[in-house]
Amino acid sequence: MNNLLRAAVIGIGNMGSAHAHCIYSGSISGMRLTAVCDLRPERLAWAKQELPGILTFSDYHRLLASGETDAVIISVPHPLHSVIAMEALNAGLHVLSEKPLDIRLSLARKAVETGRNSGKIFAVMLNQRTNPIFQRARELISCGHLGEIKRSVWIITNWYRTQHYYDSGDWRATWKGEGGGVLLNQAPHNLDLWQWICGMPVEITACCDMAHYHHVEVEDDATLLTRYANGATGCFITSTGEYPGTNRLEISGTKGKIVLEDGKLKSWLLKEDEQVVRFSSGQSSPDIPLDYSEWKPDAEPSAHAGILQNFTDAILNGAVLLSPAEDGLNELALSNAAYLSAWQGSIPVKFPMDEKQFDRLLDERQATSRGPLIPTVSNHEIDGKYSDRWQVKW
Amino acid sequence: MNNLLRAAVIGIGNMGSAHAHCIYSGSISGMRLTAVCDLRPERLAWAKQELPGILTFSDYHRLLASGETDAVIISVPHPLHSVIAMEALNAGLHVLSEKPLDIRLSLARKAVETGRNSGKIFAVMLNQRTNPIFQRARELISCGHLGEIKRSVWIITNWYRTQHYYDSGDWRATWKGEGGGVLLNQAPHNLDLWQWICGMPVEITACCDMAHYHHVEVEDDATLLTRYANGATGCFITSTGEYPGTNRLEISGTKGKIVLEDGKLKSWLLKEDEQVVRFSSGQSSPDIPLDYSEWKPDAEPSAHAGILQNFTDAILNGAVLLSPAEDGLNELALSNAAYLSAWQGSIPVKFPMDEKQFDRLLDERQATSRGPLIPTVSNHEIDGKYSDRWQVKW
Numbered sequence: 054m055n056n057l058l059r060a061a062v063i064g065i066g067n068m069g070s071a072h073a074h075c076i077y078s079g080s081i082s083g084m085r086l087t088a089v090c091d092l093r094p095e096r097l098a099w100a101k102q103e104l105p106g107i108l109t110f111s112d113y114h115r116l117l118a119s120g121e122t123d124a125v126i127i128s129v130p131h132p133l134h135s136v137i138a139m140e141a142l143n144a145g146l147h148v149l150s151e152k153p154l155d156i157r158l159s160l161a162r163k164a165v166e167t168g169r170n171s172g173k174i175f176a177v178m179l180n181q182r183t184n185p186i187f188q189r190a191r192e193l194i195s196c197g198h199l200g201e202i203k204r205s206v207w208i209i210t211n212w213y214r215t216q217h218y219y220d221s222g223d224w225r226a227t228w229k230g231e232g233g234g235v236l237l238n239q240a241p242h243n244l245d246l247w248q249w250i251c252g253m254p255v256e257i258t259a260c261c262d263m264a265h266y267h268h269v270e271v272e273d274d275a276t277l278l279t280r281y282a283n284g285a286t287g288c289f290i291t292s293t294g295e296y297p298g299t300n301r302l303e304i305s306g307t308k309g310k311i312v313l314e315d316g317k318l319k320s321w322l323l324k325e326d327e328q329v330v331r332f333s334s335g336q337s338s339p340d341i342p343l344d345y346s347e348w349k350p351d352a353e354p355s356a357h358a359g360i361l362q363n364f365t366d367a368i369l370n371g372a373v374l375l376s377p378a379e380d381g382l383n384e385l386a387l388s389n390a391a392y393l394s395a396w397q398g399s400i401p402v403k404f405p406m407d408e409k410q411f412d413r414l415l416d417e418r419q420a421t422s423r424g425p426l427i428p429t430v431s432n433h434e435i436d437g438k439y440s441d442r443w444q445v446k447w
Numbered sequence: 448m449n450n451l452l453r454a455a456v457i458g459i460g461n462m463g464s465a466h467a468h469c470i471y472s473g474s475i476s477g478m479r480l481t482a483v484c485d486l487r488p489e490r491l492a493w494a495k496q497e498l499p500g501i502l503t504f505s506d507y508h509r510l511l512a513s514g515e516t517d518a519v520i521i522s523v524p525h526p527l528h529s530v531i532a533m534e535a536l537n538a539g540l541h542v543l544s545e546k547p548l549d550i551r552l553s554l555a556r557k558a559v560e561t562g563r564n565s566g567k568i569f570a571v572m573l574n575q576r577t578n579p580i581f582q583r584a585r586e587l588i589s590c591g592h593l594g595e596i597k598r599s600v601w602i603i604t605n606w607y608r609t610q611h612y613y614d615s616g617d618w619r620a621t622w623k624g625e626g627g628g629v630l631l632n633q634a635p636h637n638l639d640l641w642q643w644i645c646g647m648p649v650e651i652t653a654c655c656d657m658a659h660y661h662h663v664e665v666e667d668d669a670t671l672l673t674r675y676a677n678g679a680t681g682c683f684i685t686s687t688g689e690y691p692g693t694n695r696l697e698i699s700g701t702k703g704k705i706v707l708e709d710g711k712l713k714s715w716l717l718k719e720d721e722q723v724v725r726f727s728s729g730q731s732s733p734d735i736p737l738d739y740s741e742w743k744p745d746a747e748p749s750a751h752a753g754i755l756q757n758f759t760d761a762i763l764n765g766a767v768l769l770s771p772a773e774d775g776l777n778e779l780a781l782s783n784a785a786y787l788s789a790w791q792g793s794i795p796v797k798f799p800m801d802e803k804q805f806d807r808l809l810d811e812r813q814a815t816s817r818g819p820l821i822p823t824v825s826n827h828e829i830d831g832k833y834s835d836r837w838q839v840k841w
Contacts, residue, residue, distance in 0.1 A: 203689055204668075206602060208697065215724065218731035258652075258793065260672060260680065266725065274598075276672060276680060278654060286654065286670060288682060295597055295699045296721045296735050299706075303602065305689045312693075327690045330609065331660065337612035341690050399652065401793065 069128030074437030156232025200307030211298030227424020234271030266294030463522030550626025594702030605692030621818020628665030660688025
C-alpha cells in the first residue's frame with residue numbers, strides 16, 4: 054500500500070455528495086477522491102462540475118472492477134448497503150458504509166463475515182462516536198467510575214421532521230425503500246452510542262407506533278425497554294414528531310449517576326459505593342457524600358470527517374477503527390429486535406434474536422409497501438456540504 | 448354541624464402521630480383532636496404524655512361508637528385502610544385515609560361507594576397535590592396551553608431506601624403486611640399527580656422487579672409504559688435503589704413541552720401549533736418559534752396540613768375537596784394494573800382491569816408472605832412531627 058489511498062463514493066445524494074466534497078477538498082489526510090458513482094445523470098453532472106478531474110460511473114459494478122480505487126464509501130439507500138459492501142470487499146476494496154449497515158441484521162452479518170474473510174478494512178459511519186462527550190461517558194463507565202450500571206434512560210426526541218421531509222423522496226419512510234422509520238434512520242446513532250456506552254442488552258420489549266404523526270408506512274415514535282445480563286434496565290424513547298424535543302441520557306450506577314444534556318456531562322460520583330451504604334447504614338434514607346461536576350468539551354466533534362480520517366489511518370497506518378462494521382451490527386440488532394417485538398404485540402425479544410422470523414415479517418411489509426427500492430423521486434438538493442442536522446443536537 | 452370539627456386519629460405510628468400532633472397543636476383551623484387509637488400500649492402512653500386531655504382507644508370499633516368524634520384520620524397499615532374507612536363511614540363519620548386507599552382496587556372501590564352512599568366527606572392524603580408546581584402544570588394542560596398531550600415521562604427514582612428501612616418493621620415490603628413495594632408505598636403520590644395532570648391511560652404494561660436491590664418480597668424497581676385514549680404514550684420509572692436519584696417529569700404536547708425538575712417548572716410554549724407546522728412547512732426540520740420560561744413557586748406546599756385543612760373546610764364550609772377518595776382509586780388502579788401486568792410476564796393490561804384476577808394473584812402472594820397483617824415489630828420512633836422525607840424531593 055502506498056501512502057495515498059484512492060477512494061470512490063457510491064451514491065452522491067445528500068450525504069454522499071458531502072463525503073465526496075470533503076475528500077475532494079483534501080480534508081482527509083492520506084485519502085484522495087478518484088471516482089464517484091450514481092444512477093442519476095444530474096448528480097453525475099453535478100460531480101463533473103463541482104469535482105473536476107474525478108471519474109464518474111453510473112454502474113457500481115464497473116467502478117468496483119475499474120482498478121481506479123482502493124476503497125469505497127457507500128451512501129446509497131439503506132437496503133443496498135450490505136449488498137454493495139460485500140461486492141466491494143470481494144473485489145478487494147476497503148469499505149466504509151453509511152449507517153445503518155443494512156436494514157436486515159441477517160444481511161449485515163453476512164457482510165461483516167465477508168469483511169472478516171477479506172482481510173480488508175470495513176467500517177461504518179457512526180460519526181457521533183467522535184463526540185468527546187460520549188467518549189467521556191463511555192470512559193467513565195468502562196473505567197468503573199460509575200460502578201455497575203443499574204439503569205439507563207435516553208430520551209432522544211429532538212429528531213423532529215415535517216411531512217415535507219417524508220415527501221422529499223418516494224423511498225422515504227417506506228418498508229421497501231428505506232426499511233424503517235425513526236429507529237432505522239434518525240436514531241441509529243443514539244442506539245449505537247447507547248450500546249457503546251452501556252453494553253448490549255439481553256432482551257428488548259418495544260412499542261413502535263407506525264404513522265403516529267406523519268403520513269408514512271413506518272414508525273415515527275418508539276419506546277424500547279431493555280434488560281441487561283446483570284439485571285439492569287434501560288429505556289430508550291425517540292420520535293420525529295415532538296417539538297421541541299429532548300436529548301437527555303441518564304445512566305445510574307452503584308457509584309453514582311451521569312446525565313448528558315444541553316451539551317454537558319453532569320456527574321454525581323459517590324464517595325462510597327451505594328451497595329455498601331445500602332446494607333450498612335443505620336438510616337432509612339441517608340445522604341451519601343458525593344462529588345458533583347459538569348464537563349463540557351472544548352472542541353467540536355470531528356464527525357464525518359473524523360470517521361473518514363480514522364478509516365484512512367486504519368488502512369494506511371493500522372490505526373484502531375473507531376467504528377468497525379462489526380459494531381454496526383449491535384445498533385441494527387437493537388432496531389431489528391424492536392421491530393420484531395412491536396410487530397408481535399410488544400412481546401419481549403431475547404438476543405440472539407430470530408433473524409429469519411424478522412426477515413419473514415419484513416418481507417410481508419415490503420410486499421405491500423408503496424416505496425421503490427431505488428428512489429425515483431428525490432427533491433433534496435445536493436450541495437456537497439455537511440448539513441447541520443447531522444450533528445448532535447441538544 | 449357546629450363550627451368545630453372533632454377529629455380522631457386511628458393509628459399513631461410514624462405518620463399518624465404527626466397528624467395527631469398537628470391537629471392537637473391547633474394548626475388546623477376548625478379541627479380539634481379529641482381521641483387517638485392504636486393497638487400498641489407504648490404509643491398510647493406516648494399520646495397520654497404528649498397530647499394531654501386526649502382520649503385513647505386500643506380498639507377502633509369502640510372509638511367509632513364512642514360519639515367522641517365527627518371525623519377520623521386513618522393511618523394504619525395499608526391493607527386495613529378501606530375496611531376501617533367503611534366502618535367509620537357507616538358509623539356516620541367523615542373519613543380522611545392515608546394513601547393508598549387500600550392495596551386492592553376492588554376493596555377501595557367498595558369504600559368509595561360506601562362513602563358516596565353515606566353522604567359523608569371521604570378524602571385521601573394525597574398531600575403532594577398542595578404543591579404549587581404540580582398545580583401549575585395541571586393548569587397549563589387543562590387550559591390547553593400545551594395543546595394535546597403526545598407523551599409524558601416521569602423519572603422518579605429519588606425514593607432511596609436502605610435495608611435498614613425495610614428491616615424497621617416486619618410488615619414492611621411484604622405482600623401481606625404492606626401489600627406492595629415502591630409503587631404502593633413511595634410512588635403513589637407521583638402516580639396520582641401523573642394521572643391528575645395527564646389523565647388516566649387506557650392501557651398499561653409494566654416491569655416490576657421484586658427484591659432487585661433489597662432483601663424484600665415486593666418490587667423495589669418499576670417501569671410502566673402507558674397508552675392514552677388519544678394515542679399518546681407515557682413512561683414512569685421509579686425505584687428505591689438508586690442514588691442520587693432523579694425527579695424529572697416531562698410532558699410533551701402539540702403546543703410545546705414542560706419539564707418539572709430541580710423544583711422548577713420549565714416551559715417551551717410554541718407560538719404556532721406543531722401540527723400546523725408539520726403539514727404546512729416547506730422545511731424538513733424547521734425551527735418553530737417559542738417562548739421559554741422558568742417558574743419557581745414562592746411558597747412552600749402546605750402538604751399534610753393543607754389536606755387536613757381542606758378536609759376540615761369541606762366538612763364545615765362545603766369547600767371543594769382537593770383529594771377526594773374517589774381520586775385515590777386512580778393511582779391505585781395504576782399500581783394494581785402494573786402488578787397485574789408484571790405478574791403475568793409484562794403483558795399489556797387494559798382499563799378497566801380485571802380486579803378479580805388481581806385479587807387472586809395477590810392472594811397467592813399473600814398466602815406465602817412472611818409479613819404479618821398487623822405489625823409485630825416496629826423500630827420507628829414516633830416523634831409526632833412531619834418528617835422531611837415526606838416532602839417533594841428534587
